[in-house]
Amino acid sequence: MRLLMVEDNRRLSHVLKLSLTDAGYAVDAAYDGREALDLAAAAPYDALILDIMLPSIDGLAVCRTLRERHVNVPVLMLTARDTVADRVRGLDSGADDYLVKPFALSELLARLRALLRRDAPRRAALLEVADLRLDPANHTVERDERPIELTTKLFALLEYFMRHPNQILTREMIESHLWSYDYEGASNVVDVYVRRLRCRIDDPFATKLLETVRGVGYRLRATRP
């Protein structure tokens, strides 16, 4: 789940980002309204956390502008003020929920979950290849109904494979997709990670999905020949 958090207080922003990341979200931080608009336009976020008091363009305006552009990502407003009028303005501007500072982190998380849950059916992001299922949102993987634990890197690797089933991915492609760009000389990181991935998704099962194409790369098979 990708979140855009717009909060100009750096300390609060930092703390929140840590907590949200910890909760499994991919969090981008923006610090003023203009930045927020640019980011929100550029990338598809699953939700926005939007402070009202912001430099350049305030949160209400950001929200209105997004709605005018038919960007209907769920928006959770944060504000220090709490009068009826404030709430009305917030929600009228197009926000979906509204949270008053200071708030408990747990409440923020809960409201966020609610917001995302409501939005869930809109998005069909579950990846399925053969009897493998990967949910990028919940960061879960299972094969044949059995859950599989994966580290961040392994998860990313599997996701890459599952987004290109039956396609050969060369080491170079994988490396440039998951690792930094300036790969130099020979390293067998990819081999090692493929191996580790196999340990999790293939070794315990009869049919192997991840196959080696000697001299070329690797491939995730959707169907057995």
Next chain:
Amino acid sequence: MRLLMVEDNRRLSHVLKLSLTDAGYAVDAAYDGREALDLAAAAPYDALILDIMLPSIDGLAVCRTLRERHVNVPVLMLTARDTVADRVRGLDSGADDYLVKPFALSELLARLRALLRRDAPRRAALLEVADLRLDPANHTVERDERPIELTTKLFALLEYFMRHPNQILTREMIESHLWSYDYEGASNVVDVYVRRLRCRIDDPFATKLLETVRGVGYRLRATRP
């Protein structure tokens, strides 16, 4: 090779165009996202060089839109920013590579070459001869709907035959095409590999496609005479 370069900075655009033209590419320049989409839709380019920051529609959106329309021309993104999030966004939007400004021209050219090289097989058409099908991209071969496993060399050999159906290929031609060294004394590598290829694509089937032209070479028949 036809390139579409989308960059709103006129000076940079001009310089780049000169250099790329100099490097042997046919370059069209666009200066904003809308123009880019229109041009990309109208003409088949071999690659796009796409700045992220653009007027009207930004590069990420351009890229996404193209992908949604199943235009899978290779895209090289240019950007002034460089965080992991930027990269992820760039690549998630469907870009194939990502270059951070300022960059060395030589690196741009190198990445471009890599992109075009990598993409070469992807866009190559599926080869079909008789009931044989060979997909250079996925490194797969099937005959009569039945998949066939081939090693690298055998694959290359079959591809060579399929690119020249009904044509006699002499041993010298095959040898100089698949083995770099020039035909020296006697070696029957070619014979051996043709044999191995037959094991896979002819032996299990009734009609034989790979035939020997005694004293001359071999030929892959598309149709029975």
Next chain:
DNA sequence: TGGCGCGTGTCATCCGCGTGTCATCCGCGT
């Protein structure tokens, strides 16, 4: 602050398959 565990990446080693050579067999053409 130091120890601990996990995730990540490197390295050295091991193993099997693909590759190319050779010896031999086969069969077509003369």
Next chain:
DNA sequence: ACGCGGATGACACGCGGATGACACGCGCCA
């Protein structure tokens, strides 16, 4: 029937990939 070109099966070597161990860095907890 003979000879040559090609077919075929066996074999050894080396590369590409698999594998296990290890070293580093970071967060966590005492």
